[in-house]
Amino acid sequence: MLKVRISRVLPGMILGKSIYSSMGNVLLSAGMILNDQYIKRLKEIGIPAVYIKDSRFNEVNTPEVVLESTRIQTQSEVRGIFEQIELNGKINLGSTKQMVNKILEEILLNQDVLVSLSDIRTYDDEVFGHSVSVCILSVITGLKLGYNQLQLRDLGIGGLLHDLGKACIAKTILNKKQQLTPQEFDGIKEHSRLGFDILRQQEEISPLAAHIAFQHHEKYNGSGYPRGLKGGEIHEYARIIAVADVYDAMTSDRIYRPAFTPMETVQVLLESMGSHLDPDLVKVFIKNIALYPVGSIVTLNTGEVGVVVITHPDFTDRPVVRIILDKHQKQFTGLCEIDLTTSTEYTIVNVLNDYNETLPPISHIGSRITGTKR
């Protein structure tokens, strides 16, 4: 499967992953052949990119730490809580706790899988999809820090509901495409305090979840809001969520820009160490991230271009790459996979943000390539 921006999707391409509505319903199932009408509709509802099947990579696995169905279900759960607040201000977090438990179980089962979250979000579910990703990324960080189940659960609930205060902010401001006025920006900033006020009244969850909501926009050097706390004054859970928050926001597609690659985003995290983010937590976080997720198109120092087909948990920057263009940029017709952990003379020098028309066409009916050379 390869991720292709919607502007480059052509009729006849086969969908590699199902596309869900923001309500969690399947809009188009994996395996469908896209036609002009489907592509037009996907553009209309704001789908920025899709996964397309490519017969050259049929057997390539894209392991996920948390099942897509669990993510979609949790996303609907968060949406439901936001709607309850908008409706009557009262929320019931019983099933939210169950969803966080499910996420926790799946993460514990897949501890050796590197994170490469790959959901595609529409305009209107950015907040909910983001909440689920922040929950997953934070729990994985907590796990690496040696947290026990109780700590992981509190952290996960806090991650899932950290932006809950946004349910109290006018949608016209939240979704405004033009630049916000200073007053509007101050209004949005209120979501930390509003989320805290809602969550601290919920007896079934730890008050720490409320503190996460309150503190998730504080910055390590004291320049954040609402209170300008710094360093250890900010609860560790909120410092973890701040890292996950930046990472997920940058690696998500927006209709006005493609997602930054994990490598580009990690670079920003490293530059934010000590200013915005806790340096120790950034170091723990990036060890769990697939810097070049399966399906990434990369250029090697030799000039060859290939697709990442396997990632190694202990060597996040040295995956196995299947060559698709030779060093003269001609289509490579054999099968050559280079394992960068053993072929140390190779390095990745560039990641293509997107499937590009200079690359060989995606063939959905081509025959399987044989004759492995590693």
Ligand SMILES: [Fe+2]
């Ligand atoms: Fe926020």
